[in-house]
Amino acid sequence: PxxxxxxxxxxxxxxxxxxxxxxxxxxxxxxxxxxxxxxxxxxxxxxxxxxxxxxxxxxxxxxDTRLYIPANNAELSTLTPLIGGTINTQTITAHWDEILRLATSIKT
Known part of the structure; x- marks a missing residue:
């Protein structure tokens, strides 16, 4: 360990x-x-x-778990039973600076 x-x-x-x-x-x-x-x-x-x-x-x-993907993607068709929906990338984009600030804060 x-x-x-x-x-x-x-x-x-x-x-x-x-x-x-x-x-x-x-x-x-x-x-x-x-x-x-x-x-x-x-x-x-x-x-x-x-x-x-x-x-x-x-x-x-x-x-029993649902995965969320960035966008509908035909290449992921084998995972269809596990996909619960798509990620709201607009929310991520709107808060990207705060997300990076959080990650940097944790790392330092």
Missing amino acids: FHSKLINVGDRDATYVLDGLLYHESDLAIQEHYTDTAGFTDHLFALMHLLGYRFAPRIRNIG
Whole structure:
């Protein structure tokens, strides 16, 4: 392990994932991170990408989960049963500066 921390059993691991990746005291250059179901949230997916990490959570009951994609894409037709809709990219664009400020703030 490169980082460990005791957490309350009621907390989701996802709230602590970035702490371990950004503030570990090892010489490791971590590029990819795996978690179990409790170790991911939609927000963490976005932040991991913005901070330069490949994120690969193991999501239990993924068949009951709905994925959201940037736009309708015929290439994703095999995922149709899992797609719940499209992402509102206008909201992201409108708040992009604040999103980058948040990611930079977390990283520093």
